[in-house]
Amino acid sequence: MSVVRFLARPLLASSFIVAGADKLKNADATAEQLSPVLRRAADALPIRVEEKTLARAVGATQLGAGLLFALGKAPRFSASVLAMTTALNTFVEWRTADIGSKELRSARRARLLKNLSLVGGVLLASVDTAGRPSLAWRAQQIAADAAKQTKAAKADAAKAARSASRQLAPGSHA
Known part of the structure; x- marks a missing residue:
């Protein structure tokens, strides 16, 4: 304190x-x-x-x-x-x-x-948190981090799917 x-x-x-x-x-x-x-x-x-x-x-x-x-x-x-x-x-x-x-x-x-x-x-x-984040703020940060991770995972999955479809496409030499 x-x-x-x-x-x-x-x-x-x-x-x-x-x-x-x-x-x-x-x-x-x-x-x-x-x-x-x-x-x-x-x-x-x-x-x-x-x-x-x-x-x-x-x-x-x-x-x-x-x-x-x-x-x-x-x-x-x-x-x-x-x-x-x-x-x-x-x-x-x-x-x-x-x-x-x-x-x-x-x-x-x-x-x-x-x-x-x-x-x-x-x-x-x-409303004074004594320099510590409130529970609501912490929950918002966790939700924002989860959204970022979900977006990154979705992008990685889409990239992997495109790569896999290129490898399986007719005429590919994989």
């Missing part, structure tokens, strides 16, 4: 870890803030789940993914999870923010920009 990744991952993850722990610690407030979204999620589930339980799950997910990301364990997966939870939180915060004064509107805009910046950071991290 490069020094930059070694330092950057925990720095980026710190905000998510603290936010996840806060959501767990204050599950009632989290459930209230996330209520419109959580109510829809609870209604979509096949079993009855309380909003407070879903709020705890969101907090635990954010805390766990933040810790995994900070430690460099499953960094692409954990960054993807952090991007999803942060996008959800950003949407909810934007919709529920008090905008009764110019200062409150300015604070809401600042939080939106901060959250969008964090989403952008973890989205970049979610």
Whole structure:
């Protein structure tokens, strides 16, 4: 792991870890803030789940993914999870923010920009292969190599067939 990744991952993850722990610690407030979204999620589930339980799950997910990301364990997966939870939180915060004064509107805009910046950071991290090719890239390279080999084998077979037909043709002295 490069020094930059070694330092950057925990720095980026710190905000998510603290936010996840806060959501767990204050599950009632989290459930209230996330209520419109959580109510829809609870209604979509096949079993009855309380909003407070879903709020705890969101907090635990954010805390766990933040810790995994900070430690460099499953960094692409954990960054993807952090991007999803942060996008959800950003949407909810934007919709529920008090905008009764110019200062409150300015604070809401600042939080939106901060959250969008964090989403952008973890989205970049979610595609970072740490200098190693991704599985998709490796599969494309294998497929390209196989196609080249097939084309070469086909050309060799055609050449051999032409040579054989010349040797077997009437009037050839083979």
